[in-house]
Amino acid sequence: MKHSSLIKPVLDGEYPMISHGKGVYLYDTDEKEYLDAASGAVTANIGHGVEEIATAMVEQAKQVSFVYRSQFTSEAAEALASKIAAMTDDRYTWSFFVNSGSEATETALKIAIQHWQEKGKPKKNRIISRWMSYHGITLGALSMSGHPLRRERFTAILESYPAVSPPYCYRCPYNLEETSCGLACAADLESAIRRIGPDNVAAFIAEPVIGAAGAAIAPPDGYFPEIKRICEKYEVLFIADEVMTGFGRTGKMLACDHWGVEPDIITFGKGMSGGYTPIAAAVMTDKVIEPILNGSKSIMGGHTFSANPQSCAVSLAVLEYLEKNGIFEKAATAGVYLRNLLDKLASRYSFIGDVRGKGLLIGIEFVKDQKAKEPFPAGIDITNKIIGLAADNGLLLYPAAAGLDGVTGAAIIISPPLSINKREIEELIRRLKNTFSQFAETLLSEPMT
Numbered sequence: 001m002k003h004s005s006l007i008k009p010v011l012d013g014e015y016p017m018i019s020h021g022k023g024v025y026l027y028d029t030d031e032k033e034y035l036d037a038a039s040g041a042v043t044a045n046i047g048h049g050v051e052e053i054a055t056a057m058v059e060q061a062k063q064v065s066f067v068y069r070s071q072f073t074s075e076a077a078e079a080l081a082s083k084i085a086a087m088t089d090d091r092y093t094w095s096f097f098v099n100s101g102s103e104a105t106e107t108a109l110k111i112a113i114q115h116w117q118e119k120g121k122p123k124k125n126r127i128i129s130r131w132m133s134y135h136g137i138t139l140g141a142l143s144m145s146g147h148p149l150r151r152e153r154f155t156a157i158l159e160s161y162p163a164v165s166p167p168y169c170y171r172c173p174y175n176l177e178e179t180s181c182g183l184a185c186a187a188d189l190e191s192a193i194r195r196i197g198p199d200n201v202a203a204f205i206a207e208p209v210i211g212a213a214g215a216a217i218a219p220p221d222g223y224f225p226e227i228k229r230i231c232e233k234y235e236v237l238f239i240a241d242e243v244m245t246g247f248g249r250t251g252k253m254l255a256c257d258h259w260g261v262e263p264d265i266i267t268f269g270k271g272m273s274g275g276y277t278p279i280a281a282a283v284m285t286d287k288v289i290e291p292i293l294n295g296s297k298s299i300m301g302g303h304t305f306s307a308n309p310q311s312c313a314v315s316l317a318v319l320e321y322l323e324k325n326g327i328f329e330k331a332a333t334a335g336v337y338l339r340n341l342l343d344k345l346a347s348r349y350s351f352i353g354d355v356r357g358k359g360l361l362i363g364i365e366f367v368k369d370q371k372a373k374e375p376f377p378a379g380i381d382i383t384n385k386i387i388g389l390a391a392d393n394g395l396l397l398y399p400a401a402a403g404l405d406g407v408t409g410a411a412i413i414i415s416p417p418l419s420i421n422k423r424e425i426e427e428l429i430r431r432l433k434n435t436f437s438q439f440a441e442t443l444l445s446e447p448m449t
């Protein structure tokens with residue numbers, strides 16, 4: 001091949017070329033149909049090929065696609081900020097728009113540090129994050145990410161922000177039981193803050209449901225209220241990375257809403273545009289922005305394409321679509337239906353260790369031995385074997401890391417568009433069953449010791 005978009009040169013063999021998509025289905029140029037049970041990268045939340053989004057795109061392009069954020073705001077950008085404020089019950093009235101989840105978490109980090117500078121506390125500049133986390137690929141975001149595989153090559157130039165154990169109950173870092181653990185993993189944040197010194201800590205960042213680095217790990221119910229209490233006690237800002245979970249993925253607008261917890265800063269991405277355009281945001285409360293507005297007046301951040309009217313208009317159309325079609329409620333109902341069918345399916349296969357998650361963000365962790373929770377031997381890429389078999393069956397799944405070291409475990413995420421209906425869920429299960437049965441046969445014929 002003389003040219004390549006360099007999107008996926010790492011995949012062995014032919015890389016299918018996609019031609020178009022409709023609803024939960026994608027079609028390649030050989031007319032093969034894929035049920036997109038991953039929403040791409042947990043992104044295509046309203047499904048593919050929605051006409052009214054295309055219309056909104058064209059209408060905005062006819063008006064104006066680009067203005068530079070330091071010269072102008074635009075009707076689209078203001079309408080989007082106002083929509084996000086309304087969708088969060090006017091709790092997050094300040095939005096800073098960027099282009100990717102990584103940029104959003106980088107921006108959140110900088111806002112937190114700037115917040116304390118403007119309050120006369122410049123020493124409060126450390127961030128604390130958890131192991132088994134993913135906050136993005138740029139250097140600040142990767143510094144916060146407790147994802148050993150993605151950090152590995154760059155550790156020399158990264159900050160060591162991950163310092164706290166994840167709430168990974170399937171393999172509790174403390175070998176405790178969920179019912180009697182006393183939330184030792186939340187208490188670990190308090191230890192970390194004390195060790196580093198509250199005067200040096202700007203913020204704690206966490207994904208409400210751990211995505212790529214843990215395959216949909218939802219914490220015990222008391223976890224985030226306790227995290228919030230600790231953050232308040234030590235004057236540490238709480239940043240919720242809702243890039244994967246925001247805008248209905250877990251059946252509510254924010255995943256944090258499941259526990260009634262209000263972060264100081266929230267990052268959005270992915271579902272904010274459903275994949276129809278690159279856009280993301282760091283949004284914040286009055287309390288966070290006030291010292292900045294009273295001080296240097298502007299957030300030290302931003303990119304050329306920040307808040308471009310084209311992306312803002314598309315995102316706005318997607319958020320209106322979510323509301324108009326009651327997608328959050330649909331996702332909650334579909335999540336329960338899919339989860340029940342997955343639990344039933346899982347009971348038939350000895351290599352399924354755990355099914356977990358919230359709403360339509362569901363993880364499956366694979367093990368060699370169910371009782372001992374023993375992972376498959378290192379070096380056998382179980383995740384990609386299953387993902388490959390699934391693709392042959394016309395089913396797209398999302399790969400995830402698992403295991404306390406984020407390396408030894410094999411796992412997938414199932415996260416179809418939030419608009420998926422009952423019939424499509426049943427079709428997803430049919431294709432997954434074929435995939436798992438074929439994988440079980442492989443295990444019998446070539447046991448992976």
Ligand code: PMP
Pocket residue numbers: 041100101102103105134135136137207211212241242243244269270
């Ligand atoms: N935060 C979370 C929770 C994510 O899941 C991701 C992407 N998987 C990111 C940040 C980074 O987003 P992006 O790939 O758009 O930079």
